[in-house]
Amino acid sequence: MSDYKVQLDEVFEGPMDLLLYLIKKNEVDIYRIPISKITSQYMEYLDLMKMIVPDVAGEFVVMGATLMYIKSRMLLPEDQQVADPEAVADEMDPRWDLIRQLVEYKKFKEAAEDLQQRELFQESVYSRQQQGLGFDTPTEDGPSLGDLSVFDLLNAFNRVLKRSDAADDLRDIFEDRFTVSDKIDFILKLTAVEERTSFSRLFDGMASKTEIIVTFLALLELIRLRQLRVAQSESFGEIDIVRVKQEEAAAPAQTEGGETEPGSTSGPTNP
Amino acid sequence: MELKSLIEAILFAAQKPLPLKEIKAILARPDESGNSEITRAFKKAKESEISEAIERLKVDYTQQGRSFQIQEVAGAFHLISQPQFAPWLKQLFEERRSGRLSLPALETLAIIAYRQPITRADIEGVRGVAVDGVMQTLLERGLVTITGRAEVPGRPMLYGTTKSFLEHFGLSNINELPAVEELRRVNLNLPESTAPATPETPTPTDAQPATTPEAS
């Protein structure tokens, strides 16, 4: 019994669907519905549905009533059917509204089947483009992935370190003779003279790896504080360290100028 | 180098379906490394020429029995694999796309597609059942959207299909739907029927004069 219920619910989406089914089953022309026959079959189905699904949808009941009404109109003697002598007899066919509705519904049902075919087709084809890597849809505001460099990564990691109060540990690691704050002073002095300094010049004469790293961290710190920014006039070209003018530094969320190209080293874009 | 080959390369390497306009733009600005007579010639390619080249590629693929084809979706071109390879290619992808639509959803969608902009009441008029749940699904999946309000009492919402709809069904545009002319207006399909008095009204259920059924 329960199987039957599922079947009925799935098979007939509504009264129109049931009617179309009956028309097809009886192999009759939709434009010449044998209203008596169809109505009685419809009512049988409706009773069956009521047995299985007690709260059968109201639309099915309404359609049942409509069919009964049409049937009763059809039973009237022909001269009483035509109320308006001006009208074409066929226009007054009491079935007309229903036929029009059914024809329309049938067309859309076919259109839905066509859509279903297309859906199945789309499901079985794979585009070279559906990488789903998320590159096409910008997610949130943030640095463009293409513009990111390892320095951005390092910088991001540094921010995390700062937040997790690990800065003290960080300082402890490096040898005492090189401190980030010393190197900050060094870089500030260097860039005070020239507005633009080449990146490699910062490390001139540095033999110790630790010293290079500490200098580098100092540079990142200055970039973060918006005292400096990095620029690259061409891809793979020399990276320049540029002193940020004070008015520029004061402006919040100041980002890179037009000099950097996508893919080149860019300054931090953190707030 | 033929334009056809270049367009194949572009479609092959593209990350998303490309409209003609974008292909044209790509042809118009090659990297300076490609600054030769050939690149200059392609710089001025017209959309019509690109379109023709795509057509020629389509013919090639069919003739050579390639494993892929060119599809136009929402006005943009991309390469897709032939459907018969799906049993194997499925494995390359962890999950399928958003899932199939139910028949009621497809019917409702068909009505909206052909009759947009259309009110919920008019959809229900065609289907003969309430469509609340189904409409909810379609709206959530972004296949239909509210396009405005009808200038009738109560100012009900009007619904239409979206770009996602075109993408979901692999349609280039709404006119690609079969029998679109016929289905947009209700009674053209009836034999000997008179044309609707208001050809400009896309919404069918109003102003629909009862017309003659088949002369018997």
Add this chain to the structure above:
Amino acid sequence: MELKSLIEAILFAAQKPLPLKEIKAILARPDESGNSEITRAFKKAKESEISEAIERLKVDYTQQGRSFQIQEVAGAFHLISQPQFAPWLKQLFEERRSGRLSLPALETLAIIAYRQPITRADIEGVRGVAVDGVMQTLLERGLVTITGRAEVPGRPMLYGTTKSFLEHFGLSNINELPAVEELRRVNLNLPESTAPATPETPTPTDAQPATTPEAS
């Protein structure tokens, strides 16, 4: 259906270079919808047959002057565009890289890069917030991947960066990250886990006990 065509379709749709072994595996288990004589025949294809089919495809592509070719990289096959189209295709590539990473995503990526392999709980411990959405983005973009499971109660997944990550940042290996040795030793105040005790391990994938809460 020819084996050659099927392999073309697989290479066409694949998201990464495929070794012969993987192509063989794909042929061996088609979806049940493709359960026919053809699929059964391909199920038993040998690597040598696949290899031959690839060779035949290569010949086809050369003869037909296709815009792409088959390249073998580290024993894996993929389709790549012909180099002469680079002046145009570069534009598509730039576009592809224009997707944006949010700052939380960038930070999470940095943590994973410097501390891999790392569990989600540890990442969240450092960042102080849940990272579900962000991890999803990074996984989807192929920048991070699951590298294993931590040998701790619950055996949580371990995450690490991918080859794409290295390619994207132009690194040949993870040790090329700036200040990697120093930063790997920095104590992140993780709520549960202690700092890694092995400063001598520059390679991230082996012997990285950062995720093991020893005697907490």
